[in-house]
Amino acid sequence: MAVLGAVLGFIGVGRMGGPMASRLLDAGHRLCIYDVSADATKPFAARGAEIVGSPAEVASRAELVLVSLPTPDIVRTVALGGNGGVINGTRARLMIDLSTTGPGVATEVANQLAPRIGWVDAPVSGGVTGARAGTLAVMVSCPKPAFGEVEPILKTFGKIFYTGEKPGLAQSAKLANNLLAATAMVATSEALAMGVKAGLDPRVLLDIINASSGRNSATQDKFPRAILPRTFDFGFTTGLSYKDVRLCVEEAEAMGVPMVVGAAVREMLAITRARFGADSDFTHIARLLEEWSGVEIKG
Numbered sequence: 001m002a003v004l005g006a007v008l009g010f011i012g013v014g015r016m017g018g019p020m021a022s023r024l025l026d027a028g029h030r031l032c033i034y035d036v037s038a039d040a041t042k043p044f045a046a047r048g049a050e051i052v053g054s055p056a057e058v059a060s061r062a063e064l065v066l067v068s069l070p071t072p073d074i075v076r077t078v079a080l081g082g083n084g085g086v087i088n089g090t091r092a093r094l095m096i097d098l099s100t101t102g103p104g105v106a107t108e109v110a111n112q113l114a115p116r117i118g119w120v121d122a123p124v125s126g127g128v129t130g131a132r133a134g135t136l137a138v139m140v141s142c143p144k145p146a147f148g149e150v151e152p153i154l155k156t157f158g159k160i161f162y163t164g165e166k167p168g169l170a171q172s173a174k175l176a177n178n179l180l181a182a183t184a185m186v187a188t189s190e191a192l193a194m195g196v197k198a199g200l201d202p203r204v205l206l207d208i209i210n211a212s213s214g215r216n217s218a219t220q221d222k223f224p225r226a227i228l229p230r231t232f233d234f235g236f237t238t239g240l241s242y243k244d245v246r247l248c249v250e251e252a253e254a255m256g257v258p259m260v261v262g263a264a265v266r267e268m269l270a271i272t273r274a275r276f277g278a279d280s281d282f283t284h285i286a287r288l289l290e291e292w293s294g295v296e297i298k299g
C-alpha cells in the first residue's frame with residue numbers, strides 16, 4: 001500500500017506528467033523523478049523532489065513507478081531498455097502507465113515485466129487544464145489487487161473508470177475517445193471554414209452549433225479557447241494526436257473493425273503534421289482548412 005511518506009517514482013514530467021507530478025507533491029507524496037529534459041525536472045528539484053539519471057534508478061528508489069511518456073516505443077524502452085530500464089530496478093513492484101500507448105505495447109510490456117513487476121494501464125483524458133485541476137478521466141485496467149493499491153494515488157488526478165483486468169483494455173477506451181476528439185477537430189474545422197466563407201461570424205456560428213445538435217469538444221472548448229483568439233495553444237501536439245489515431249485505426253483493422261472516417265482523420269493529421277510540424281499544437285488542423293479555403297476563423 002502506498003502511504004504518504006513512501007517515495008513514488010515518476011518518469012516523464014512534460015505537459016501532462018508535470019502537472020500530475022505536481023499534484024502528488026501538493027498531496028504530500030515524496031517523488032523520485034527521471035526525464036531526459038533537464039528543463040522539465042528543474043521545477044521539481046526546486047520543490048524537493050529527488051532527480052535521478054535513469055528509469056532503473058527510479059525503480060530502485062520507488063515501489064510504484066508512474067510514467068507519462070510520448071510514444072509506445074519510448075514506453076517500451078523506459079520499461080525494458082538495456083540496463084537502464086524500470087525492469088533493472090531493485091525495488092519497483094508496479095509500473096503505472098499514464099501515457100497513451102495502445103493495447104499492443106501495454107500487453108507486450110506487461111508480459112515482459114511479469115511476474116516481478118505488475119503493470120497498470122492508466123491513460124488519461126482532459127488535457128493540460130484537467131491535469132492541473134485534477135479533473136482528468138483516468139481509465140484503468142489491471143488485476144484487482146493492484147487496483148486497490150493504486151486507486152488512492154490515481155484519485156489525485158481525477159475521476160477513475162476501472163475497465164477490467166486485461167492489460168491494454170483501458171488503452172482501447174482511451175484510443176476510442178481520442179479518435180472522437182480528433183474527428184471533432186477535423187470536422188469542426190471543415191464546418192467552420194465553410195460557414196466563414198459563406199459570410200457567417202464564427203462566434204455566432206459556434207453559439208448556434210453549441211445550442212444545436214452539432215456541438216462537440218471542438219465547438220465547446222478548442223475553437224473558443226485556442227482558434228478564435230488565434231493562440232493555437234490547446235496543449236496537445238499534432239504528432240501525439242496523429243499517433244493516437246494511427247494506433248486506433250491499426251487496432252481496429254487488426255480486429256476486423258473498419259474505420260473509414262478514422263482513416264480519413266488519420267490522413268488529415270498526417271497532412272497537418274507535414275505542414276506545421278509534429279510539435280505544432282493540434283489545433284493547427286483548423287489552420288490547414290483556413291489555408292485550403294482562403295479564410296480565417298477568428299473572433
Ligand code: NAD
Binds near residue numbers: 014069074124
Ligand atoms: P510531452 O512531450 O509534453 O511530455 C513527455 C515528457 O517525457 C517530456 O518531458 C519528455 O522530455 C519526456 N521524455 C521523452 N522521452 C523520454 C525518455 N526516454 N525518458 C524519460 N523521459 C522522456 O507530452 P504530453 O503532452 O505530456 O503527453 C504525454 C502522454 O500523455 C502521451 O502519451 C500523450 O498522448 C498523453 N496525453 C496527452 C494529453 C495532452 O493534452 N497533452 C492528454 C491526454 C494524454
